[in-house]
């Protein structure tokens with residue numbers, strides 16, 4: 001009987017020792033793994049401290065860039081965003097796109113400030129209101145976020161690069177084209193996207209510089225807030241107030257279409273119209289001669305190029321401080337089917 005009890009006790013002791021030994025082995029293994037992970041993390045943080053180049057990113061650790069557009073769901077900005085999204089997808093970058101519901105300089109600046117607070121790996125933003133946004137761009141760059149201006153530059157800021165149209169030159173080009181094509185002196189009204197936006201001001205300056213001394217005269221100006229409806233309303237107001245108007249030029253993407261709405265409504269289709277961009281409806285109106293010509297920009301290319309440049313920068317390559325994308329003037333002969 002005694003013998004049997006001893007045997008049972010020995011067996012129990014043996015089983016307990018095995019359980020304890022297994023637990024010990026597991027604990028040691030777990031500790032080893034955690035130590036490895038901690039090492040890897042320290043490495044990552046350490047690598048991040050070096051300015052350039054950054055460690056290669058994986059899907060779990062991909063770059064996070066933010067693109068701030070002038071207005072959400074606007075056809076011009078949808079094209080630009082598509083270029084950025086395509087490049088981001090190819091390179092496995094997480095791209096967040098944000099923008100005001102309706103174009104607003106204040107909200108645009110607020111969104112930039114908010115994006116800076118989130119500390120992404122890079123920001124793309126229009127230098128929409130260069131005076132108000134330059135200090136914000138500088139703040140972001142000082143905090144270590146590379147910022148690329150897109151579509152509109154803030155040339156005096158510390159942005160690392162600008163990708164987009166040379167807006168002043170594009171206005172000059174359009175003004176010179178108008179002057180060369182139109183010998184009869186014109187009374188011209190301009191509809192601009194906004195009074196405060198840098199690119200709109202630069203375009204207007206370019207157009208008016210080109211028209212100086214040509215006999216053509218700018219007699220009125222309205223602002224559309226980049227809305228087709230508002231462009232139409234402004235154009236209609238001007239046509240009433242300045243019946244001598246013979247030509248109207250829109251300087252943002254939907255202005256010429258809005259101007260055409262107004263001349264059709266008021267039955268003044270003899271008014272000559274010029275505009276910007278080649279959104280589908282603009283192309284239709286150009287091909288039918290209702291809009292005489294339009295300055296074509298490269299929004300898709302701007303978005304694509306900006307993402308590529310940001311990645312080059314993150315990898316430690318030197319990038320150009322300005323990348324001007326192409327502009328050209330498109331008229332009916334360029335869009336008409338042969």
Ligand code: BGC
Nearest residue numbers: 070076151226252253254276
């Ligand atoms: C300008 C953009 C603007 C858009 C509005 C374009 O011509 O480059 O800055 O937001 O027009 O339609």
